[in-house]
Amino acid sequence: MTSRTRPVRRARELSGAVTLSHGSGGKATHALVETVFLEAFHNPALAALNDGAVLKVAGKDLAFTTDSFVVSPIFFPGGCLGDLAVNGTVNDLAACGAQPLALSAGFVIEEGFPLTELARVVQAMASAARYVGVSVVTGDTKVVEHGKGDGCYVNTSGIGLVDRRATGLSAAAACPGDQDIVSGYIGDHGTAVLLARGELGISAEIASDTAPLNGLVAALLDCVGPKVHALRDATRGGVATVLNEVALASGAAVVLAEDALPVRSEVFGVCEMLGIDPLYVACEGRMVAVVDGDCTDDALRVMRAHPMGRNSAVIGEVRREPVGLVLENTGFGGSRVVDMLVGDPLPRIC
Secondary structure, eight states: OOOOOOOOOOOOOOOOOGGGGGGGGSSSHHHHIIIIIIHHOHHHHHHOOOSSEEETTTTTEEEEEEEEEEOOEEEETTEHHHHHHHHHHHHHHHTTTTTEEEEEEEEETTTTTHHHHHHHHHHHHHHHHHHHHHHHEEEEEEEOOOTTSSSSSEEEEEEEEEEEEGTOOOOOGGGTTEEEESSSSHHHHHHHHHHTOOOOOOOOOOOOOOOOHHHHHHHHHHHGGGEEEEEEEETTTTTHHHHHHHHHHHTTEEEEEGGGGOOOOOHHHHHHTTTTTGGSSOOSOOEEEEHHHGHHHOOOOOOHGGGGGTEEEEEEEESSSSSSSSSEETTTTOOEEEOOSOSSSOOOOO
């Protein structure tokens, strides 16, 4: 079996144009980040390529993150653009081991967008923020001409205080012997949004999993503390892309067990009909935790005791080889390489 390492970043002449694949969170996104953004903005905090940056301010570790949300449709089973924006930013902070202190909200609104729908989005944001216990303290509004904005887009940024036990959380910190835990069923959000578009003629009772995970992370850190080596919010590109990032950053391998993956039968059925692997479907309320193998039972117990982690499951482990690859042991007794997402089968999911 061959191994894989992150390619050396180098400047090169750019050609072509941006495609939907560049927003998928997979290979095209990583190539865009490496060749355009890191080339221009390179610094140690950004180079870590975590869900947020951790900055030392007045002797404290503060996490800072930003995200833009362009989901279509704006309203879908289980949530909408508004609570998705708040939860997504809170979860990026949680993946840094931080509790949120404050959020910002920026709106790009298309001329003609109904004020009643805008109010629904804003009220959903306010409700989600109240649930977490964080305030939206600043923001901005821009309006673009009709036909130039597709309704409404939202950007949210957040700052949070990093738990002292979470210092050093990084995909690069994963070690052979670590166990990979996902906090619940995978693929719910992406499948719910896809069906809400009404383009496929498929009906299923599937709701988005959008939810804040800062409380779950706090409970996990309370239990096993620094034995949590990495946390990742499994959004664009799904669990498969998150674990590929872990393998590449750590220089190790991740081996999954197919029969351990928590997938609802409804999600599995829809994905099977469409030829999509649930491992690549976005979640918006699922955290992947990479923990020391010695504390797996304790980590799983505390996660399952939390409302946001009742269906947590150990899905794999970190091994020494093959370097930089994710493998899945299948139910047929074989194994396959689970590569980073190529293309974008489900655009505009978040």
